[in-house]
Amino acid sequence: MSSLSDAGVEMNGVADYRYGRRTAETEVEDDTSLNELRLQTDLLWYHDRFTAQLKGDLVYDAVAAEWDDVDLETGKGMLDLRQANLLISPLSWMDLKLGRQVLTWGAGDLVFINDLFPKDWQSFFLGRHIEYLKAPSDALFVSLFPSLVNIDIAYTPRFDSDRHVTGERLAFWNGQAIVGQDGVLVTDRPARWFEDDELAARLYRNVGGYELALYGYHGYWKSPGGMDPTTGHWLFPALAVYGASVRGPLIGGIASVEAGYYDSVDDRDGDDPFVNNSEARLLLGYEREVAQDLTMGMQYYVERMLDHDAYTDALIAIGQPTATARDEDRHTVTLRVTYLLMNQNLIMSCFTRYSPSDADAYIRPVATYRISDQWQASVGGNIFFGDDDHTFLAQFEPNNNLYASLRCSF
Amino acid sequence: MMMKPMALLLASGLLLGAGVKAPAADETDANTIVERANKASYYAGKDGRAQVKMTLSDGRTREFVILRANADEGMEQKFYVYFMAPADVRKMAYLVHKRPGGLDDRWLFLPALNLVKRIAPGDKRTSFVGSDFLYEDVSGRGLEEDTHELIESSATQYVLKNTPKDSGSVKFLSYTVWIDKETFLPRKAEYLDKNGTLYRRVVATKVETIEGHPTVLETYAEDLVSGSKTVNSFSEVSYDLGLKDGLFTERFLRRPPREVTR
Numbered sequence: 001m002s003s004l005s006d007a008g009v010e011m012n013g014v015a016d017y018r019y020g021r022r023t024a025e026t027e028v029e030d031d032t033s034l035n036e037l038r039l040q041t042d043l044l045w046y047h048d049r050f051t052a053q054l055k056g057d058l059v060y061d062a063v064a065a066e067w068d069d070v071d072l073e074t075g076k077g078m079l080d081l082r083q084a085n086l087l088i089s090p091l092s093w094m095d096l097k098l099g100r101q102v103l104t105w106g107a108g109d110l111v112f113i114n115d116l117f118p119k120d121w122q123s124f125f126l127g128r129h130i131e132y133l134k135a136p137s138d139a140l141f142v143s144l145f146p147s148l149v150n151i152d153i154a155y156t157p158r159f160d161s162d163r164h165v166t167g168e169r170l171a172f173w174n175g176q177a178i179v180g181q182d183g184v185l186v187t188d189r190p191a192r193w194f195e196d197d198e199l200a201a202r203l204y205r206n207v208g209g210y211e212l213a214l215y216g217y218h219g220y221w222k223s224p225g226g227m228d229p230t231t232g233h234w235l236f237p238a239l240a241v242y243g244a245s246v247r248g249p250l251i252g253g254i255a256s257v258e259a260g261y262y263d264s265v266d267d268r269d270g271d272d273p274f275v276n277n278s279e280a281r282l283l284l285g286y287e288r289e290v291a292q293d294l295t296m297g298m299q300y301y302v303e304r305m306l307d308h309d310a311y312t313d314a315l316i317a318i319g320q321p322t323a324t325a326r327d328e329d330r331h332t333v334t335l336r337v338t339y340l341l342m343n344q345n346l347i348m349s350c351f352t353r354y355s356p357s358d359a360d361a362y363i364r365p366v367a368t369y370r371i372s373d374q375w376q377a378s379v380g381g382n383i384f385f386g387d388d389d390h391t392f393l394a395q396f397e398p399n400n401n402l403y404a405s406l407r408c409s410f
Numbered sequence: 411m412m413m414k415p416m417a418l419l420l421a422s423g424l425l426l427g428a429g430v431k432a433p434a435a436d437e438t439d440a441n442t443i444v445e446r447a448n449k450a451s452y453y454a455g456k457d458g459r460a461q462v463k464m465t466l467s468d469g470r471t472r473e474f475v476i477l478r479a480n481a482d483e484g485m486e487q488k489f490y491v492y493f494m495a496p497a498d499v500r501k502m503a504y505l506v507h508k509r510p511g512g513l514d515d516r517w518l519f520l521p522a523l524n525l526v527k528r529i530a531p532g533d534k535r536t537s538f539v540g541s542d543f544l545y546e547d548v549s550g551r552g553l554e555e556d557t558h559e560l561i562e563s564s565a566t567q568y569v570l571k572n573t574p575k576d577s578g579s580v581k582f583l584s585y586t587v588w589i590d591k592e593t594f595l596p597r598k599a600e601y602l603d604k605n606g607t608l609y610r611r612v613v614a615t616k617v618e619t620i621e622g623h624p625t626v627l628e629t630y631a632e633d634l635v636s637g638s639k640t641v642n643s644f645s646e647v648s649y650d651l652g653l654k655d656g657l658f659t660e661r662f663l664r665r666p667p668r669e670v671t672r
Contacts, residue, residue: 012497102522104524105526133523150661204660289530373469
């Protein structure tokens with residue numbers, strides 16, 4: 001260790017054990033939702049000319065069907081490589097980061113419009129540590145800081161999809177029914193290097209305490225957004241997104257606005273029942289401290305399908321029921337309450353997402369206690385409910401779970 | 411998920427507290443004294459750096475590096491704080507653009523998510539990272555919030571009684587501050603609760619002159635009701651590093667500058 005630190009290398013680690021169970025039995029998934037031990041090692045090398053990072057988890061997952069096969073792309077198996085990158089600053093106004101890295105931008109709280117970097121919804125809904133919500137990208141990230149406006153460009157030479165729900169660990173609505181391990185979805189993922197690539201860009205600057213940003217993305221729907229009717233395989237159709245955000249102070253709190261236009265390139269008329277419609281998305285958010293150590297955040301979020309009539313006509317044309325079709329607008333409100341207690345060593349947080357148009361909801365409570373500087377214990381849950389099986393949140397109801405974790409940092 | 415960000419910090423004052431050489435003349439106007447003490451505590455040099463270790467009475471620790479830069483004109487300041495320990499906040503970074511008389515702009519960087527979060531302004535009498543220091547101890551209490559009265563002037567110190575103009579906004583009835591005549595650094599503050607009983611104390615226990623600036627190197631805050639106490643020690647203090655304005659931006663939240671990593 002000491003010779004490492006002499007060389008400017010920092011090494012840190014985390015051991016994390018967590019166990020979770022479904023609150024009700026389901027025929028299509030295991031009762032145990034989580035039972036895993038992760039040993040994470042994080043190496044950081046601060047050199048005069050570069051910074052290098054290598055961070056990965058050794059995983060023992062007692063629930064996964066085939067946990068000993070390693071797939072670095074999906075994070076399955078006994079090695080989950082989180083970061084492996086090199087950061088250099090070739091010019092005073094330029095940074096380059098190459099390799100496996102976690103990328104994030106945008107103004108939403110657990111609502112992502114212009115952040116089209118991969119998410120790990122499976123980890124998120126199972127109750128893994130929040131850091132696993134972001135799946136790594138294998139990318140070149142270029143940041144330019146001329147004086148007028150800052151520019152970020154992320155080039156991903158081979159499409160990185162979300163680590164989306166597949167049925168293996170989490171049940172979902174497949175268009176006809178709720179399925180789990182009996183109906184694991186098969187995907188055809190664009191996977192050609194330098195052809196099936198992604199390009200994301202952000203221009204941003206601060207003006208008087210307000211952060212303004214413009215975004216653009218060319219790539220693919222990050223979670224399956226289409227289906228091949230001949231094979232039944234799920235697809236990631238082409239997608240372009242253009243958007244903007246503003247964030248800044250408002251009456252003692254922080255307000256944010258973010259909007260995006262989702263151009264579903266393979267279904268611009270909206271009449272292909274097997275490919276997602278184009279959409280307009282809008283988010284309004286506000287957060288403030290309402291009492292000492294008590295913070296509340298609220299968001300309103302809407303997704304509008306831009307060719308809803310063409311979509312329903314197309315469903316009818318292929319004999320599909322319209323009762324389970326999407327509404328033109330999916331309205332959502334979220335509320336987050338965070339309360340710090342016991343000298344800020346107990347952190348209680350509850351994130352609730354409710355959709356009045358879909359009549360469904362998701363509640364995510366987490367309580368974390370810092371036992372000491374090294375040890376932390378958490379309990380939490382992922383609870384979904386709704387009137388219908390087919391709506392966005394209610395489809396996950398068979399996955400309702402409670403979990404507990406113990407973490408040790410060293 | 412993490413310790414209170416806003417609390418985190420701030421650190422200007424007691425943290426980077428440094429004095430200015432005083433003229434020999436005796437100051438008798440209380441407002442002039444507190445203004446000079448404020449400058450001495452929070453504005454030494456054009457900029458500064460310090461490494462801070464907090465030790466709480468339950469054995470928990472917090473370690474961070476803080477960078478501060480004063481605006482060329484006026485009282486605005488920028489702060490950058492980089493956390494080294496404990497492990498669950500390691501590599502977190504906190505950025506504050508302080509606007510006296512207005513609301514500060516604050517951002518927190520969460521490295522695991524590579525997320526830059528904007529932090530809502532908070533109650534300044536909230537505990538700072540769960541310690542016995544309050545945000546206000548470290549960032550400085552607005553001079554205009556209290557009336558100041560010089561109650562004693564010894565050979566070496568001024569003693570000032572400070573009474574809040576809006577008594578409903580704070581827990582204390584008043585507080586008394588002992589200020590060194592030579593350096594204008596506050597050496598002790600004692601707070602009386604609404605019944606007039608002493609309940610809280612902040613003391614600067616070690617002061618040294620660094621690069622010409624008298625600097626607080628150790629300070630503690632004590633809660634006389636709960637009996638808990640937090641000790642802050644400062645090391646590797648330096649001034650006038652020529653910190654660039656661009657350092658206090660989102661770029662360096664996402665990738666810590668070498669001024670904090672070595």
